[in-house]
Amino acid sequence: MSLPSLAPKRQRGRLRVQAISEAAIALFAERGFDGTTMTEIAARSGTAIGSLYRFFPTKESLADSLLQRYAEGMAEVLAQVAEKAPGLTLDDLAWRLVAVTARSGIDQAAMATLADARREGPYSRTILRQSFYDGLARVLRAAAPALDGARLDSATRVLRQLMKGALAIRTEEAEEAGRDLLRDWCPLVRDHLMRVCHD
Amino acid sequence: MSLPSLAPKRQRGRLRVQAISEAAIALFAERGFDGTTMTEIAARSGTAIGSLYRFFPTKESLADSLLQRYAEGMAEVLAQVAEKAPGLTLDDLAWRLVAVTARSGIDQAAMATLADARREGPYSRTILRQSFYDGLARVLRAAAPALDGARLDSATRVLRQLMKGALAIRTEEAEEAGRDLLRDWCPLVRDHLMRVCHD
Amino acid sequence: MSLPSLAPKRQRGRLRVQAISEAAIALFAERGFDGTTMTEIAARSGTAIGSLYRFFPTKESLADSLLQRYAEGMAEVLAQVAEKAPGLTLDDLAWRLVAVTARSGIDQAAMATLADARREGPYSRTILRQSFYDGLARVLRAAAPALDGARLDSATRVLRQLMKGALAIRTEEAEEAGRDLLRDWCPLVRDHLMRVCHD
Amino acid sequence: MSLPSLAPKRQRGRLRVQAISEAAIALFAERGFDGTTMTEIAARSGTAIGSLYRFFPTKESLADSLLQRYAEGMAEVLAQVAEKAPGLTLDDLAWRLVAVTARSGIDQAAMATLADARREGPYSRTILRQSFYDGLARVLRAAAPALDGARLDSATRVLRQLMKGALAIRTEEAEEAGRDLLRDWCPLVRDHLMRVCHD
DNA sequence: TATGAATGAGAGTTCATTCAT
DNA sequence: AATGAATGAACTCTCATTCAT
Numbered sequence: 001m002s003l004p005s006l007a008p009k010r011q012r013g014r015l016r017v018q019a020i021s022e023a024a025i026a027l028f029a030e031r032g033f034d035g036t037t038m039t040e041i042a043a044r045s046g047t048a049i050g051s052l053y054r055f056f057p058t059k060e061s062l063a064d065s066l067l068q069r070y071a072e073g074m075a076e077v078l079a080q081v082a083e084k085a086p087g088l089t090l091d092d093l094a095w096r097l098v099a100v101t102a103r104s105g106i107d108q109a110a111m112a113t114l115a116d117a118r119r120e121g122p123y124s125r126t127i128l129r130q131s132f133y134d135g136l137a138r139v140l141r142a143a144a145p146a147l148d149g150a151r152l153d154s155a156t157r158v159l160r161q162l163m164k165g166a167l168a169i170r171t172e173e174a175e176e177a178g179r180d181l182l183r184d185w186c187p188l189v190r191d192h193l194m195r196v197c198h199d
Numbered sequence: 200m201s202l203p204s205l206a207p208k209r210q211r212g213r214l215r216v217q218a219i220s221e222a223a224i225a226l227f228a229e230r231g232f233d234g235t236t237m238t239e240i241a242a243r244s245g246t247a248i249g250s251l252y253r254f255f256p257t258k259e260s261l262a263d264s265l266l267q268r269y270a271e272g273m274a275e276v277l278a279q280v281a282e283k284a285p286g287l288t289l290d291d292l293a294w295r296l297v298a299v300t301a302r303s304g305i306d307q308a309a310m311a312t313l314a315d316a317r318r319e320g321p322y323s324r325t326i327l328r329q330s331f332y333d334g335l336a337r338v339l340r341a342a343a344p345a346l347d348g349a350r351l352d353s354a355t356r357v358l359r360q361l362m363k364g365a366l367a368i369r370t371e372e373a374e375e376a377g378r379d380l381l382r383d384w385c386p387l388v389r390d391h392l393m394r395v396c397h398d
Numbered sequence: 399m400s401l402p403s404l405a406p407k408r409q410r411g412r413l414r415v416q417a418i419s420e421a422a423i424a425l426f427a428e429r430g431f432d433g434t435t436m437t438e439i440a441a442r443s444g445t446a447i448g449s450l451y452r453f454f455p456t457k458e459s460l461a462d463s464l465l466q467r468y469a470e471g472m473a474e475v476l477a478q479v480a481e482k483a484p485g486l487t488l489d490d491l492a493w494r495l496v497a498v499t500a501r502s503g504i505d506q507a508a509m510a511t512l513a514d515a516r517r518e519g520p521y522s523r524t525i526l527r528q529s530f531y532d533g534l535a536r537v538l539r540a541a542a543p544a545l546d547g548a549r550l551d552s553a554t555r556v557l558r559q560l561m562k563g564a565l566a567i568r569t570e571e572a573e574e575a576g577r578d579l580l581r582d583w584c585p586l587v588r589d590h591l592m593r594v595c596h597d
Numbered sequence: 598m599s600l601p602s603l604a605p606k607r608q609r610g611r612l613r614v615q616a617i618s619e620a621a622i623a624l625f626a627e628r629g630f631d632g633t634t635m636t637e638i639a640a641r642s643g644t645a646i647g648s649l650y651r652f653f654p655t656k657e658s659l660a661d662s663l664l665q666r667y668a669e670g671m672a673e674v675l676a677q678v679a680e681k682a683p684g685l686t687l688d689d690l691a692w693r694l695v696a697v698t699a700r701s702g703i704d705q706a707a708m709a710t711l712a713d714a715r716r717e718g719p720y721s722r723t724i725l726r727q728s729f730y731d732g733l734a735r736v737l738r739a740a741a742p743a744l745d746g747a748r749l750d751s752a753t754r755v756l757r758q759l760m761k762g763a764l765a766i767r768t769e770e771a772e773e774a775g776r777d778l779l780r781d782w783c784p785l786v787r788d789h790l791m792r793v794c795h796d
Numbered sequence: 797t798a799t800g801a802a803t804g805a806g807a808g809t810t811c812a813t814t815c816a817t
Numbered sequence: 818a819a820t821g822a823a824t825g826a827a828c829t830c831t832c833a834t835t836c837a838t
Contacts, residue, residue: 032316034233037832048799050835059833116312117231129371157372158383161364168360172328177356184357187394188387195386212822237808247824252809430714432631435811446820448814457812514710515629527769555770556781559762566758570726575754582755585792586785593784610801635829645803650830 017055019045021069024062029110033063033117060121063114067123070111071131073103078135085142090197093143094190097159098182101167108171129160136160144197155196162189216254218244220268223261228309232262232316259320262313266322269310270330272302277334284341289396292342293389296358297381300366307370328359335359343396354395361388415453417443419467422460427508431461431515458519461512465521468509469529471501476533483540488595491541492588495557496580499565506569527558534558542595553594560587614652616642618666621659626707630660630714657718660711664720667708668728670700675732682739687794690740691787694756695779698764705768726757733757741794752793759786 023045027036038059042049056062077100085093115125137156140147147155166189169181222244226235237258241251255261276299284292314324336355339346346354365388368380421443425434436457440447454460475498483491513523535554538545545553564587567579620642624633635656639649653659674697682690712722734753737744744752763786766778 032231032233034231035316038834039832042800049833050799051797053834054798057834113315117234119229154376154380154383157368157376157380158387161367161384162387164367165360165364168363169356173356181353181356184353185360188357188361188391191390192387236806238806248809249811249824250822253822256809258808430629430631432629433714436813437811440821447812448820449818451813452819455813511713515632517627552774552778552781555766555774555778556785559765559782560785562765563758563762566761567754571754575751579751579754582751583758586755586759586789589788590785634827636827646829647803647831648801651801654830656829 013055016045016047016051020047020052020055020062021066025066025107025110028063028066028113029107032113033059038062060118063118064121064123067111067114067118067121067128070107071123071128074100075131075135078132078139082135082138082142085139088143090143090190090193091186093139094186094193097139097163097189098166098186101163101170108167132163133157133160136163140196143193147196151196155192158192159189159196162192212254215244215246215250219246219251219254219261220265224265224306224309227262227265227312228306231312232258237261259317262317263320263322266310266313266317266320266327269306270322270327273299274330274334277331277338281334281337281341284338287342289342289389289392290385292338293385293392296338296362296388297365297385300362300369307366331362332356332359335362339395342392346395350395354391357391358388358395361391411453414443414445414449418445418450418453418460419464423464423505423508426461426464426511427505430511431457436460458516461516462519462521465509465512465516465519465526468505469521469526472498473529473533476530476537480533480536480540483537486541488541488588488591489584491537492584492591495537495561495587496564496584499561499568506565530561531555531558534561538594541591545594549594553590556590557587557594560590610652613642613644613648617644617649617652617659618663622663622704622707625660625663625710626704629710630656635659657715660715661718661720664708664711664715664718664725667704668720668725671697672728672732675729675736679732679735679739682736685740687740687787687790688783690736691783691790694736694760694786695763695783698760698767705764729760730754730757733760737793740790744793748793752789755789756786756793759789 020041024036024041027040027044030036038052039049041047041062042052045052056065081093081096081100084096088096111128112125115123115128118124133156136159137152140152140155140159144155162185166182166185169178169185172178173181219240223235223240226239226243229235237251238248240246240261241248244251255264280292280295280299283295287295310327311324314322314327317323332355335358336351339351339355339358343354361384365381365384368377368384371377372380418439422434422439425438425442428434436450437447439445439460440450443450454463479491479494479498482494486494509526510523513521513526516522531554534557535550538550538553538557542553560583564580564583567576567583570576571579617638621633621638624637624641627633635649636646638644638659639646642649653662678690678693678697681693685693708725709722712720712725715721730753733756734749737749737753737756741752759782763779763782766775766782769775770778
């Protein structure tokens with residue numbers, strides 16, 4: 001008898017969780033949180049319903065897990081932008097910020113839906129917003145170290161809306177039209193950055 | 200002998216519908232479409248469940264009715280702005296456009312939720328978006344008659360995102376902070392209008 | 399001021415009851431007892447729902463009233479046949495009995511449905527059956543006065559099934575085919591009568 | 598090592614379906630289709646409501662399933678009679694046909710009710726009638742090969758009514774009285790067969 | 797450990813009946 | 818007396834979750 005390695009099992013578990021997550025995101029985006037059934041998620045991900053419940057003991061926990069992963073990913077990306085911000089022109093920074101939104105559109109739809117559905121949960125819209133805000137503030141602090149509290153705050157809030165606009169363009173517009181529109185959107189972001197940095 | 204008026208009945212009916220609509224908007228905003236039960240709406244509006252179903256024969260019809268009212272109100276307000284646009288400075292026009300979003304925040308949340316939930320209905324997000332687009336295009340045509348097809352189109356799309364930003368500020372930010380932020384947001388709108396009008 | 403005659407009112411009431419009865423029979427036949435709503439009956443008969451309830455205080459009472467009328471009509475017709483039976487050949491008697499079933503097919507369907515639905519009511523299928531049995535026994539006693547208790551009983555029961563067959567032919571078969579079939583059915587009835595009378 | 602048999606589960610399922618069917622037939626017979634609730638059927642068969650819906654996803658599907666089983670059983674029995682018909686005297690054939698109706702009386706009542714309630718379904722009264730007609734025609738063709746189209750048709754229709762009479766006797770009459778009455782009914786059937794075969 | 801049949805609370809909806817007008 | 822809006826009990830059906838196998 002050889003030692004039964006745990007690695008393969010863990011590996012299998014991770015794949016399973018990944019498959020479940022993908023199926024869940026697609027379905028939540030399509031039908032909303034309440035409109036999606038655990039049975040569907042199980043079927044679409046090729047998982048037995050009992051196994052699904054082994055990984056995610058409630059439907060809410062599944063939603064929260066997806067939201068957490070999303071929030072952490074977003075924070076990470078923004079941290080990277082903040083790190084590089086000092087050396088960039090405002091034009092480049094604007095472009096990079098807009099590029100941050102280039103995650104699959106389906107994710108956006110699903111996450112918005114989930115954040116609304118989990119209003120009382122640990123990743124409510126409010127909390128996601130705060131986390132996004134923190135990431136952007138960090139970028140602004142890196143780009144314009146002179147910004148003080150109140151001005152930093154409002155600059156961040158405006159930037160957040162601009163980011164949401166970019167994101168909405170990706171979600172709402174058709175492939176090509178979206179690209180063109182984003183090119184029109186970058187100047188708005190850059191102008192905002194300029195106003196903020198030079199005032 | 201007084202006129203045997205039907206008004207009271209009709210009046211009562213209209214009040215009932217109003218009460219139901221208000222309760223429904225509040226609950227849909229709080230809990231989403233699927234998360235809200237017809238029984239709750241009835242209770243909150245002081246209506247018997249049977250009466251609720253007399254006015255709105257399905258939950259979907261209630262959602263659609265609210266969406267319709269919302270879409271029509273929005274179209275009307277934009278039509279008024281378009282009418283006055285020719286005589287306004289771009290600063291004023293920007294301000295007026297931003298002011299258009301000054302409808303109760305709860306409405307916004309509810310309507311977004313409903314439009315998503317009624318994806319296949321007569322007031323899906325796509326259709327609402329189109330209607331909003333049409334209203335904005337009308338304003339732009341009034342303000343900048345020289346704009347041709349393709350440029351008008353992308354100008355409208357960018358403007359729509361700016362409008363959504365203003366709306367989001369109202370929805371998301373606290374009372375006072377929101378006002379300040381909108382003051383910062385107006386210049387973005389004005390800059391966009393300028394770029395569009397003078398190009 | 400002249401005396402307000404009650405006759406017109408009564409007349410009106412009778413017409414109303416007639417209209418309601420016709421509508422009810424048609425609907426009960428189409429959709430069954432539970433499948434028919436009081437509101438539909440009111441609408442189809444041009445009666446306000448409140449007025450319908452003035453004449454028939456419950457849905458059950460309406461059904462019972464229709465069943466009673468039907469049972470009484472059937473008894474009356476059979477009594478007439480019994481009266482004339484002594485002077486008829488068995489061929490003629492058979493023909494007359496079969497002719498008794500010539501009431502509108504829709505009635506039959508409705509009455510069968512109602513009798514089933516009112517299992518506990520005063521005109522249950524069992525009771526209707528008994529009343530029909532009594533009518534037929536009367537006819538047989540008139541046609542074959544020699545028949546004693548037990549033989550009369552079984553002769554009546556067989557005759558009842560033959561009558562039901564004739565009725566079913568009218569209900570189920572198309573206009574013309576039905577007529578032909580009834581011509582084939584009469585000999586069966588006559589043979590039964592002969593067996594019964596000459597044994 | 599024993600076979601990891603799936604039989605127990607399937608066995609359990611089959612028993613469940615059988616229990617549900619029996620409960621449903623009894624209740625449909627007692628209270629009609631609309632008068633019977635799924636909850637009652639579940640309770641009477643010792644099934645959880647959710648399990649009932651696993652086997653029969655709608656009330657209609659339950660009715661249809663019962664009707665199908667009934668129709669198929671009837672067709673099968675008639676086919677067996679047809680097979681043996683050529684070697685039988687008409688007396689024996691009549692007796693066998695009457696014996697075909699010897700299925701539980703409760704079934705008859707339930708099936709009649711269900712066929713009416715499912716007017717638009719795949720086993721409407723019309724279709725059941727047709728299937729019964731086909732079975733009887735097959736018997737007649739076997740017994741009297743000389744019968745041509747039109748005569749076969751009307752002979753079958755008359756036979757059908759005679760069969761219904763036998764069935765009604767079983768349903769309506771008490772145990773012993775029924776047996777006696779059926780003995781009186783057989784000659785009617787035999788006479789019909791004779792007329793048909795020798796004309 | 798993995799499976800999926802079984803569970804039952806709770807949702808949307810209907811309709812017989814009442815009663816204010 | 819006549820009307821029809823209002824009522825709410827009761828029905829069909831769904832689905833998150835459990836647990837025997």
